[in-house]
Amino acid sequence: MGLVSRSAQLIDTDFGERVVRAATGALYNDSLRRPVISAIHAISPTVMKIGRRHGASVVIDREKEAFWYAILDTIDRTVARTAVTKDFMKTAAAVWARSLASSETDPARVAFKEEHGIEPPWVLVIAPGAACNLRCTGCSAAAAGPGPSLPYEELEHIVSEARRLWGIKVLVFTGGEPLLYRSEGKGVLDIAESNPDLLTLIFTNGTLIDRGIARRFERLGTPTAALSVEGLKQTTDARRGPGAFDDVLRAVGALEDAGALSGISVTATRRNCEELFSDEFLDFFFREHSAMYGFIFQYMPEGRDPDPELMVTPEQRLWMLERSWEVIEQKKIVLADFWNHGTLVGGCVAAGRDRGYVYIDWDGNVLPCVFAPYSDCNIMEIHSRGGTLNNAWDSPFLAAIRAWQLRHATGDCSCACDEDYRFVYACPVRDHYSDFRDIVLRTGAKPIGASAGTCLSSNLFASRMSEYGRDFAELSRPTLDARYR
Secondary structure, X not given: OOHHHHHHHHHOOHHHHHHHHHHHHHOOOHHHHHHHHHHHHHHHHHHHHHOOOOOOOHHHHHHHHHHHHHHHHHHHHHHHOOOOOHHXXXXXXXXXXXXXXXXXXXXXHHHHHHHHXXXXXXXXXXXXXXXXXXXXXXXXXXXXXOOOEOOHHHHHHHHHHHHHHHOOOEEEEOOOOHHHOOEOXXXXXXXXXXXXXXXXXXXXXXXXXXXXHHHHHHHHOOEEEEEEEOOOHHHHHHHHOOOHHHHHHHHHHHHHHHOOOEEEEEEEOOOOHHHHOOHHHHHHHHHHOOOOOEEEEXXXXXXXXXXXXXXXXXXXXXXXHHHHXXXXXXXXXXXXXXXXXXXXXXXXXXXXXXXXXXXXXXXXXXXXXXXXXXXXXXXXXXXXXXOOHHHHHOOHHHHHHHHHHHHHHHOOOOOOOOOOOHHHHOOOOOOOHHHHHHHHHHHOOEEOOHHHHHHHHOHHHHHHHHHHHHHHHHHHHHHXXXXXX
C-alpha cells in the first residue's frame, strides 16, 4: 500500500478528522499559516501525479496544480482576513478531507463498482422546487411565482438513498430558488443539517439570505451559497430585475458578517463574458469582498425563449479559455468553467458518470444535466414501484450518454483530436449536438419543459447547434494543439 493510500485511510478516521481540524485551526495563527501552506505547495505535484485519472499531458498536470494552488492561495487570503470563521473552516475542511479520502474505500462506492464496473456518481444535484421570486430572462424555473415541488419526505428519501447506494459526497441544490423551498415546514438547510457529513452547495439569487440565515450557514459549517450575478450592477439588474445586484450585496454582507463561506455563480453570454473576466468584476468580488470561488456557466439555449444567438461565440469561448487560466494562475482566483475546464475532470461529468453527477428536478424527473432537459424516468414513479436510484442510473437514456462519454474519452468517436484536449469540447449538447439529439430520439427520452420539445423537433435549431460545435472545434484546434502537445 502506497503512502497516499495509507494517508487517505488515516484521514478517514475519527483521529484523522481531529488532525485535520487541528491543522486547519493552526492556519488562523499567522506564524504557522505560511509554513503549512508552503509545505502543502511543495508536495502537491507529486500527489496529483499519483492520483492522475485521465490524460497524460504535462499541461493537464500543470493545470491541476495551478487550480489547486489557487485554492491554497484563496484559503490563505480568506483566513488572513478572517472572512470565514475558524469553526466553519475546521468543519468544512474535515468533511472535505474525509470525503476525498473515502472516495475509493467507501463501502457503498466499493459495492457499486463491484456490481457495475465503474464508480458511482460523486454528486447529487436536486432542484427541490420550481418556485422563484425573480423572472430572469431565459430561465427554466417558474417565473416569479409558485410552481411544483418535491415533498420533503421524497427529498429525504432521495438523499438518503444516494448516500446508501452511491456514497455521494456533495449535495447541490438549485432551482427555482432553493431557499424558497418549503415542505412540511422544512427547507434545504434542514437537509444539510441532517446530513452533516455531506458538503452542500446552494445556488441562490441571494434575496432570502438575511443575517439569521447567514448565521445558520456558519453554524452548520457544511453548506455554502453560490450567489448568482450576471456581472456588475447594470448587467445583473438588466437580466434579473432592478435591485437584484443590491440584494446580492446584502447577502454577501450578511454571509461575511457571519463568517460563512460563499462564492458566485455567473452565466456567460456573448454580451457579458468580457465583463465577467474583467479585473474590475473579479477584484470586486474576490478582493474587495470575500468570494472563495466562482462557477462559470456558459449560456445554453434552453428554458424560456431559448436563443442560440446568446451563446458566447466560438471566438469568445476560446478567449475565455485562455483568460480563465490567466486568472487562475496569475490572480490566484478559483474559477470553474464547466465547458472550458473539462481537462480537470476528464470531460463531461453528467448522466451519473463515475465521480460525476445526476440531476433530479422538482417533478422527480431524472435528467443527465441541468442543461439537458430530457428524461426517460421519474424517481417518484420508480420509488412507487419499489425501485431505487440505481434503476434511474441504469435507464437507457443515461446509459447511452455514459457510453458516448466513454467513447469520447478514449478517442473512439468522431472527434479526431489529441486525447488530452478533446476534454475541452466534451459536452454532448453544446459540442456534439447531432450525437446528443440522436441519443434522445433513439432512447425515447421525453422533453422536460415547453421549449425542449420545440428545440428537438426544429431542424434549424439542430443545425445551428451542430454548426456551433464544429466551428469551435475548427477554430480552437491550432491553439489547443500548441497548448497540449
